Amino acid sequence: MxxxxxxxxxxxxxxxxxFFATVCGEAERISAGRCEGVDWGAFVTRWRAAYFAALESATVSREAWTSVHSVYRRELDRLLDHDGIAVLGEEEREELASAWQRLxxxxxxxxxxxxxxxxxxxxxxxxxxxxxxxxxxxxxxxxxxxxxxxxxxxxxxxxxxxxxxxxxxxxxxxxxxxxxxxxxxxxxxxxxxxxxxxxxxxxxxxxxxxxxxxxxxxxxxxxxxxxxxxxxxxxx
Amino acid sequence: MxxxxxxxxxxxxxxxxxFFATVCGEAERISAGRCEGVDWGAFVTRWRAAYFAALESATVSREAWTSVHSVYRRELDRLLDHDGIAVLGEEEREELASAWQRLxxxxxxxxxxxxxxxxxxxxxxxxxxxxxxxxxxxxxxxxxxxxxxxxxxxxxxxxxxxxxxxxxxxxxxxxxxxxxxxxxxxxxxxxxxxxxxxxxxxxxxxxxxxxxxxxxxxxxxxxxxxxxxxxxxxxx
Structure with missing residues (x-):
């Protein structure tokens, strides 16, 4: 060197x-058997890709900062809606998005x-x-x-x-x-x-x-x- | 509460x-007996006061930041010159100003x-x-x-x-x-x-x-x- x-x-x-094991585990725990058939591993992979795409296109500055939590939350809502997963309520979605703070x-x-x-x-x-x-x-x-x-x-x-x-x-x-x-x-x-x-x-x-x-x-x-x-x- | x-x-x-004990001790160590009669306690008290005054009048921003180390160094030079303490060289002054990073x-x-x-x-x-x-x-x-x-x-x-x-x-x-x-x-x-x-x-x-x-x-x-x-x- x-x-x-x-x-x-x-x-x-x-x-x-x-993050994969943490967020998949939290999705399993929070959905508690109500999302049978959902492949959370594939879901988290798409969620992470959506986060990367959002960051790439984000226009931010110190004064106009976009919190990463809000990005994860917005992309979670979009993916759940796209997949027709409607059983997770507001508080559960917030808890799942917060899993990225418990890695x-x-x-x-x-x-x-x-x-x-x-x-x-x-x-x-x-x-x-x-x-x-x-x-x-x-x-x-x-x-x-x-x-x-x-x-x-x-x-x-x-x-x-x-x-x-x-x-x-x-x-x-x-x-x-x-x-x-x-x-x-x-x-x-x-x-x-x-x-x-x-x-x-x-x-x-x-x-x-x-x-x-x-x-x-x-x-x-x-x-x-x-x-x-x-x-x-x-x-x- | x-x-x-x-x-x-x-x-x-x-x-x-x-900071008082640390900086006084470093001044004693660095001056190594060449500054007899200097009251380093009083000196450090004046140095700290000069730092406060400099921060109060500083015009700073994230883009035009003044490092606190440079403030301590400048005020050290001014005080040493004022008191006629000429034995400390450039490297020793830098080492003494850096004492504020070793508190x-x-x-x-x-x-x-x-x-x-x-x-x-x-x-x-x-x-x-x-x-x-x-x-x-x-x-x-x-x-x-x-x-x-x-x-x-x-x-x-x-x-x-x-x-x-x-x-x-x-x-x-x-x-x-x-x-x-x-x-x-x-x-x-x-x-x-x-x-x-x-x-x-x-x-x-x-x-x-x-x-x-x-x-x-x-x-x-x-x-x-x-x-x-x-x-x-x-x-x-």
Missing amino acids: KVAPKALLFDVQGTATD TPWPDVIEGLTRLKKRFVLATLSNADVSAVVNISKRGGLPWDAVFAAEMAGAFKPDPAVYRMAAAYLGLPPGEIMMVACHKYDLRAAGALGFRTAFVARPDEFGPHGVVDVVFEDEFDINAADFLDLAGQLGC | KVAPKALLFDVQGTATD TPWPDVIEGLTRLKKRFVLATLSNADVSAVVNISKRGGLPWDAVFAAEMAGAFKPDPAVYRMAAAYLGLPPGEIMMVACHKYDLRAAGALGFRTAFVARPDEFGPHGVVDVVFEDEFDINAADFLDLAGQLGC
Whole structure:
């Protein structure tokens, strides 16, 4: 690696947490047997895709911010209506949309972060709302030194403003910061600005049957199987 | 108390950390006997006053931010020049100004925060730079759930924009957030916006001979002797 990093920035939804299992489980729990025949795994995959499409087309700024919770909620309503799933009421829909604020960490995350924290500053860099990242982290015991999120930049990743905001707040040049993500578009955006990059494979991001790109690439400074492997490769 | 808070916001310089002992100690260490006759306690008290005056007159925004480190550094140079203290070179001045990023927590802080963290979301709300708060917290082991600082609002406390930024990021109404500080102007600004308030007395903020207002006031929801007392009064 050209320069050893001083700080690591982590994607949260997908990289640090298993949204698929969490949100599917919450859909099963909240629907409580009233949605027989619904494939919640396929539903959550479409929900996540709708979220990505909404973020790409969102026109936001710090002054006119669209909360990610409201995006998940709106796309949930559209999908339920499209599929003719009418049994979920207002409060249940709100509870299901809020499942994205209760995401469970992958099994390797807490031990990996605890080892990495001894040597590096650890912060999030998430497109989720600040409050969602705080809730997820407190619930899951994720030991960040700081929480940074797109909301603080008034733009969503992969907009350069998000990565630059984190570098400014850390008081470090991009070359001393490593972006950690399971999404290559996120790493490529950070890398283009001079950040170091670490790809972490999350083959189950969309469940046991999901299609996920987990191919290691030479373009990244590190390719890791999980956070324990990442810690090992960084000497922790 | 009218409403039990869900989150607590903490001032850092003075309330959570002992800047006087830290910065005096660093001045003694860095000057290494070359500044005999200099009363570093009086110097640090004047330095802090110069910082406050500079922040009051600062014209800042998110786009044109003045780092607090640069304020401390500029005021240090002015005071050293005024007092005719010429022995400290460029690197030593930079190291001394950086002492504000290495502030030591008061003895009750880590245990108090650890107890409070079980029940509440804990975040900073500091006028110090984000990087300074991160450095202080990591060095001192302060277990925040999030780091918020004036830099994120483009304004300094007691500007309402700073408190409103924290409420927006927490996703909570002001009435569910408690501001914790040893400075009454900070609490009064938060209280005027509907935040709950907790005064923590820090009689040694300016050293054993310093003049500090530690009178408990009925206008605050809580008056506490330290963070352990605060935790006890909040049922932790």
